[in-house]
Amino acid sequence: MRIDRFSHLDWQGILSGIAQDVEPHLGQGRVADYIPALAEQDPRAFAMAFTSLRGETYAVGQSDRPFSIQSISKVFTLVLALQLEGEGLWSRVGREPSGTPFNSIVQLEREKGRPRNPFINAGAIAVTDSVVGHCGSASPAQTILSFVRRCAGSDAPAIDERVAASERDYGDRNRALGYFMKSFGVVKNAVPDVLDTYFSQCAIAMSAAELSRAGLFLAGGGNDPRTGEAISDHERVDRVNATMMLCGHYDMSGDFAFRVGLAGKSGVGGGILAVIPEVGCVTVWSPGLNAAGNSLAGTLALEWFSERTGVNLF
Known part of the structure; x- marks a missing residue:
């Protein structure tokens, strides 16, 4: 299994370091205000969670706080x-x-x-x-x-x-x-x-930790590694992941692929889900958005996650 290549990593330590480094960037960007119920979000909020195919979840920030996943x-x-x-x-x-x-x-x-x-x-x-x-x-x-x-x-x-x-x-x-x-x-x-x-x-609301677990089957070829249940089939999941890589971040999808190198999907609630095939699923939440409607600090955090772990697909 590909995750064995990363068994030496201190996942919790990496997330903690990212949370510390991203702190000066929190509050940048613009909270979605065209949906009034989202305009009240704290622009400095941040959460990040990673769930491995072994079922272990590592998290930092407000990782248990539900948020609106929107387009995710x-x-x-x-x-x-x-x-x-x-x-x-x-x-x-x-x-x-x-x-x-x-x-x-x-x-x-x-x-x-x-x-x-x-x-x-x-x-x-x-x-x-x-x-x-x-x-x-x-x-x-x-x-x-x-x-x-x-x-x-x-x-x-x-x-x-x-x-x-x-x-x-x-x-x-x-x-x-x-x-x-x-x-x-x-x-x-x-x-x-x-x-x-x-x-x-x-309008579905869930936490970053829950979302990282929900996306785990996309990293596991359609199977939930915690239960062994087949959520979808391997070929279909591969195609969904490919579509996320190409289209998951609107008209900045190419930039996300260039900087992060993972299939992902963003939402204007400030969340991003990213899939690492045969390794796990990582999610972030930070409500401040860039010009394309993607989390500004969240994208930066995922870029660092990809660099510091070496999990990107390229």
Whole structure:
């Protein structure tokens, strides 16, 4: 197993050193304010957690404090949708970097309603539509939440209803994306139902430690190494990780790959999940965002983590 190559590392000491070095950078960037419920976050908050394939979790900062994972939820919804619909899902959403802001509608006009990838808002709405269409009488939002809890091995992750309500109140751009895709047949279900589910999934709250455990199956070829349970299959997980590497940080995905060298997914709540195949999963949370909507201090912390451990893929 690849993790054996890193058995000499003092993971806790490395995280502690990063937390100390990142402290002067906390408070930089801009907290997401277009969702009012997120605007109240402390810009100096910080957490970092790493869970290895051996099931050991190391953490620093406010690693047990729940935060809104926002677009990180798109990774779990994508895995779930692929299980429900299969590879046919890719006929509705692409796998290419967008090079545009995460809520852009411009490319949809040019590309006849097919989103460029599943991690921009339009693509994630199309993926959520797939889940809605396969849930029958079950609540699709609760189906997604149950899947996240299963991955985390915990019932603690929950939908923050205040954040979800704020998303709905200020989600007109996402509604426009949904109806535009509906006009091309990409979205197949009632747009209000799809958007209600989408707003709820983005409002899932969990801690950095829980998130690092939830992402562990992405490092383990689809298997949860703590239980041996198959969450997904190896080939599908490899493709999801590849899509994260290309598209997980909006129009700064290339910069993240260049600096960090890991597949990852960010969220405007300030969280980032990064996957180290056959080693583990590392997460950070710091609400101050850079111009692309990615955690500023979190990205820096992951860059140092990659350098100091040598876990990057290149």
